[in-house]
Amino acid sequence: MLDLSAPLARGIFLLVLAVIGLFLFFPIYWLAISALKGNAELYRIDPTFYPHALSWEHFATAFGRGKLLLHLQNSLVVSGSAAALNTALAMYAGYSFAKFRFAGRRPVMLMLLSAQVFPFGLLLISLYPIMSSLGLLDTRPGLVIASIVFALPVSTYMLYSYFSQVPDELIEAARADGAGELRIFHTIVLPVSIPALVTVFLYGFMWSWNDLLYAMTLIVSEDKRTVGPGLLLSYLNETNADWGGAMAASLVASLPVVVAFAILQRWFIQGVTAGAVK
Amino acid sequence: MATLTLRGVKKTFDKTHVLHGIDLDVPDGAFVVFVGPSGCGKSTLLRLICGLDEVSAGTIAIDGEKVNDVPPARRGIAMVFQSYALYPHMTVAQNMGYALRLAGTPAGEIETRVKAAAGVLRLDALLQRKPRQLSGGQRQRVAIGRAIVREPRIFLFDEPLSNLDAALRVDMRGEIARLKARLGTTMVYVTHDQTEAMTLADMIVVMNGGRVEQVGSPLDLYRRPANRFVAGFIGSPRMNMLPATVAENGTVVLPGSVRSAVGIAARPGERAEIGIRAEHLVLGDPSAGVITGAVTMVEHLxxxxxxxxxxxGVDAPVIVRLDGDSVVRPGLPVGLTFDPARAHPFDTQGLRADGADAVRSAA
Incomplete structure (x- = not known):
């Protein structure tokens, strides 16, 4: 083990941390300062590392002329629905894999995991005709279903692992108390699994929120467009590259996920099952 | 209050036979303890009685009514789990009232019954706490309280004290004994700790390898173990086993060619084992006609x-109980004697083979 009390070791440790931190946060910093620079400063040949003159013009454009609010609203609806549907499906599937023994359990689980080896983009080729034949192209429900296709297997596996650790005795105690299987799941297992459910919800939400390829391919109407394709098509298209507007809109678009993490992060840490057994 | 009857109860997991046909009659109000080493099937048997697992063959009846296909909650039983299995997101009061709420009991009655049970177990001040805010002993009492509130016909306890430290275990043992005296309900209790079995039970069921070795009162088992296994399992320290050869007139020849008038029902020349408890051996000087050896270790309790x-000629050291003031040192050559009437003779199959059994097997 590295002894962090030694000044030299501590210095090296902090230096490494700083390099990693710089690597991670510099793009975000650049995003923020670019959004706050006026066009004159933004397009200078020698870049400035902080805005010499603060300018809100790009935000004004994004909220005014652009359709940022509409796109955000669409994304919120699609990603919220996708995250909810993904969590709901994954929790029942994960619980059945974790606590019930039935024929075909192992093969089905293997298939779930093997779905992950297919490239994300490749799946779209088969997804597109399916959506088309179901009449779900260019609809929000279609995009919701498409965006959980990839998140669901992983989410199911995450919840399977978590539910496997819920003590059997807890479930048996409820059974002996007279609860049916669904009631046990809803009133005993789910309340002690909130951290895992929050994690899976956020995973599904982020997957959908950050998706560009599926959203761009499956949605063509401007009024249903989500924030990813919206940003790209509004600011960086064939005729126009408005970097300042793109930066300002991106900054606004990334806020919901950051806020969601900030609010929900305490659930990641909290061990709700403490005191259940032993 | 209820009787419990088991007839030919078998349990098989895949191809593994865990229970090989258990027959047992538990009278109304009895405190029965299933005791045996790990893997003997005692917990499995309790789970079958509770209804958490299905029997593979045989019948389980409560008050004469077959309950094989009755779900746990409708058998009129309550189980206290080894790990307590408290619902971590519910308060103590909610934990205790959960079964009643599921059964549709009116809220007022739930409160009355929870308060009454809390009073018995001194949990009044803790009713609004969550399980994680309780100590191990308090959690154990909540688990028992959850069972009491249901007013079951039979209580089932699955090693309820095994997670507690030694001092708390003795306290809780007393608590359970008082509870039994107060409620008078039939109780079935599983443990691997023979001290718990001896102190709590009206009736002990000694199990081994999925079979019942012997059923009886604690003192019955202690004084007349039916076989070598029970003799070794009940009592601390373990019963000493001396290899012997059967001689004429029901006497035996012990290690060192010592003859003893232990009555044994076996043919002369057969091998046998003589069990003798530590407190029935007398330590004396080595002389002719007594078992001789040397002290190897002395434990002062x-x-x-x-x-x-x-x-x-004896594999394991022979343990002798002496008065606390005795002065013995390792290395001392000693002689051992005992009253033959206190000895337990076992035949080659490990079954008890004294005069009384001989009469029975002859009849």
Whole structure:
């Protein structure tokens, strides 16, 4: 083990941390300062590392002329629905894999995991005709279903692992108390699994929120467009590259996920099952 | 209050036979303890009685009514789990009232019954706490309280004290004994701790390898173990086993060619084992006609001293209980004697083979 009390070791440790931190946060910093620079400063040949003159013009454009609010609203609806549907499906599937023994359990689980080896983009080729034949192209429900296709297997596996650790005795105690299987799941297992459910919800939400390829391919109407394709098509298209507007809109678009993490992060840490057994 | 009857109860997991046909009659109001080593099937049997697992063959009846296909909650039983299995997101009061709420009991009655049970178990001040805010002993009491509230016909306890430290275990043992006296309900209790079994039980069921070895009162088992297994399992320290050869007139020849008038029902020349408890051995000087050996270890327990004696021809050291003031040192050559009437003779199959059994098998 590295002894962090030694000044030299501590210095090296902090230096490494700083390099990693710089690597991670510099793009975000650049995003923020670019959004706050006026066009004159933004397009200078020698870049400035902080805005010499603060300018809100790009935000004004994004909220005014652009359709940022509409796109955000669409994304919120699609990603919220996708995250909810993904969590709901994954929790029942994960619980059945974790606590019930039935024929075909192992093969089905293997298939779930093997779905992950297919490239994300490749799946779209088969997804597109399916959506088309179901009449779900260019609809929000279609995009919701498409965006959980990839998140669901992983989410199911995450919840399977978590539910496997819920003590059997807890479930048996409820059974002996007279609860049916669904009631046990809803009133005993789910309340002690909130951290895992929050994690899976956020995973599904982020997957959908950050998706560009599926959203761009499956949605063509401007009024249903989500924030990813919206940003790209509004600011960086064939005729126009408005970097300042793109930066300002991106900054606004990334806020919901950051806020969601900030609010929900305490659930990641909290061990709700403490005191259940032993 | 209820009787419990088991007839030919078998349990098989895949191809593994865990229980090989258990027959048992538990009278109304009895405190029965299933005791045996790990893997003997005692917990499995309790789970079958509770209804958490299905029997593979045989019948389980409560008050004469077959309950094989009755779900746990409708058998009129309550189980206290080894790990307590409290619902972590519910308060103590909610934990205790959960079964009643599921059964549709009016809120007022739930409160009354929870309060009454809390009073019995001194949990009044803790009703609004969550399980994680409780100590191990308090959690155990909540688990028992959850069972009491249901007013079951039979209580089932699955090693309820095994997670507690030694001092707390003795306290809780007393608590359970008082509870039993107060409620008078039939109780079935599983443990691997023979001290718990001896102190709590009206009736002990000694199990081994999925079979019942012997059923009886604690003192019955202690004084007349039916076989070598029960003899070794009940009592601490373990019963000493001396290899012997059957001689004429029901006497035996012990290690060192010592003859003893232990009555044994076996043919002369057969091998046998003579069991003798530590407190029935007398330590004396080595002389002709007594078992001789040397002290190898001395353990002072305050009230008692246990001396281990190495005897030629006996594999395990022979343990002798002495008065707490005795002065014995390792290396001392000693002689061992005992009253033949206190000895337990076992035949080659490990079954008890004294006069009384001989009469029965002859009849």
């Amino acid at each position: 305050g009230a008692d001293v246990f001396a281990s004696v190495a005897v030629e």
